[in-house]
Amino acid sequence: MADGVAPVSVVIAAYQAERTLGAALASALGQVPRPAEVIVVDDxxxxxxxxxxxxxxxxxxxxQPNQGPSAARNTGIREATQPWVAFLDADDVWLAGKLARQRSAQARHPDAVLLAGDREPAGGARRRAPEPAGGRPRETRLGYRDLLLLNRFQTSTVQVRTEALSRCGGFDPTVDGAEDWDLWLRCARLGPVVKLDVPLVMYREEPAGHGGNLGRLYSRMLLMLxxxxxxxxxxxTAFAQVLTWHYLRFALAFLVAGQSADARRTWRELRVAGLVGHVPAAAVRHLAPFLAGRMVRRLRGV
Incomplete structure (x- = not known):
């Protein structure tokens, strides 16, 4: 592969994206090195x-006829010709330097099956992935258990080995809403996941989208789990504690969102699942560190 071309197939699933797709495409085609191919699946x-x-x-x-984001991305995966597939949602924008950073990470982590990064909301001033001190971003190697606890990155930051996607079977449409998290878990069974702790993508939060509905995410997460x-x-026991943690965090999220009836329903479902005895351990091991981390990030303005 020529130095100016990254061995990456970019897959963009697009639905009613006339307004935002141009910016997404420009951000992918403007990368240095540029991707070997860009595939848009109009769903x-x-x-x-x-x-x-x-x-x-x-x-x-x-x-193709409208089938949802998982089916659209799977179509793109089947058409990909490169060793790596990078996903980009049609309403997101890659920061300049995104592919270059992940190409460098490939060299440092030849066993990695998935590379990801952080994101920042659209409307910020930044248009390039920031240069960290020392010229190299902090990195976090994640395993299956890390990802079972939390979906730690957004789809548009992700680059996956094509072979791994083939072995995993791609996205599962039955859990649309948590389909990305589900796939990352299956990939993590095949090898290391590496997250660059630096923003690589600017994203738009769409409340009406598949990922923006809290109730939908909760129900699809339970199917996945x-x-x-x-x-x-x-x-x-360890899995029961993780499952309890997810019930607890969604009960809290529903409360924060003003959805008290859903919060009460979540607690009832935790009890029906026979997990009340795991609440103390889940609260200490998972909920408390999560809330402390959120508080620290808020104080730092991150």
Whole structure:
């Protein structure tokens, strides 16, 4: 592969994205090194999404009936020709230097199956991934248990080995809303996950989207965790504590969102699941450190 080209297939799932797709494409095509290919999957849009994509030379456009984000990304994965697949949502923008940083991380972590990074909200002044002290960002190697505790990065920051995606089976549409988290867990069973602790993406939070509905995320997470109960490498007690932690954090999230009825329902479901006895351990081991970390980040303005 030429030095100026990264061995990466960029997959952009787009639905009704005429307004934002151009910025996403420009941010991918403007990377140095540039990606070997960019694939846009128009998931049944009724606006000018495909026309915008076709206006960028070299971009491959695939149109399909609307099936949701998982199916659209899976279509792109099947069409990918490169050793790595990088995902970019049609309403997000890669910061300059995103691919270069992850290419360097590949060299430092040749066993990694997935590379990710941090994100920052759209509207900020930054347009380039910041240069850290010493010229290299802090990195966190994550394992299966780390990701079972929390989905630690957003899809548009992620770059995955194509072979790993093939072995995992891609995204699962039955858990749309938690489909990214579900896939990262399956990838983590195959090898190390490396997160660069630096923003690589500017994102737009869409409250009406698949990831913006708290109730939907909660219900799909439970479906995912029910499957993980069978597949997990954790002991039964350790997994029960993790499951309890997720009930607790969603009960708290519902309360913060003003959804007290949902918070009460979550607590009832925790009791029905027979997890009340695990509440003290889950609160000490998982909930308390999580809340402390949130407080520290808020005080630092992060």
């Amino acid at each position: 049944g849009s009724r606006d000018g999404t495909s026309a915008v994509a076709r206006s960028y030379p070299g971009v491959r456009v695939i149109e 029910d499957r993980e109960r069978v597949e997990t490498s954790l002991t039964a």
